[in-house]
Amino acid sequence: MSPTNPEKVIRFCPKCGNPEFIYQTDNSFLCTQCKFHLYVNSAAAVAALIVNDKGEILLTRRAVEPQKGMLDLPGGFVDVMETVETALGREIKEELNLEIEESKYFMSYPNEYVFGGISVFTIDLAYICAIKSFNKIDAKDDISSFEFYRPEEIPFNDIGGTSMKAILKAFIKYIQV
Structure with missing residues (x-):
């Protein structure tokens, strides 16, 4: 333990x-x-699967601990009394200054997020998101940068969260079918 x-x-x-x-x-x-x-229950968190016109997947770099400097999917915790859909839009706007045009539930995966010396157990809910425009994309909030990767070039060893790796691997299989 x-x-x-x-x-x-x-x-x-x-x-x-x-x-x-x-x-x-x-x-x-x-x-x-x-x-x-x-x-001790799971906290809800959201993750966005965003693909650009070139078929590249958007990943972010964490600016803060835990896993500072590691790659991640954009997203975050669902606030108290907030819907998952609202949290998804809020997090993507806060982190990347992007607006979601459409989202579709993809999958969930459990995770252990260590913060402040205590394990916070989460259920990470992943959504496939269409973005209105990438023109004003900007790294903000708790991310230091964003990067686009072709599915076959994603550096999985640089991804911090177990759940994010599992979600990305499932998503890559899904889009390659």
Whole structure:
């Protein structure tokens, strides 16, 4: 078990502060004092599969930890009370200054995202996205740059996330059929 797993990191009940906040076998914690029950669930995240007119796939470089400098698919976390579709459009606008014209669900893949010394488990939802125009594309927010790759030239060893590698490999098979 990773030292960043919530079982290894979370020590106190967030409701009453009791240090006897016991990890349970159902992926939850139970406070022995106030009986608060906290489940460790997956957080929703979105990823955009964007292809230009040349058939190249858009990848971004992470500007921040975790995995700073590694390649990634553009996207990010779904905010509280936000739809997945809204998050997808917001993230692509924030990171690349692009507007999605159309999106279609492709697949999901689980991931472990280590942030601040704790594992945040995500379910990454990938969408195939058509972009209105690439004219104003610009690297912003938490990405340092963007790069287009022909599917057969993607440097998979430079991609940080396990889920992003799996999604990209499935997408390449899908577009080559």
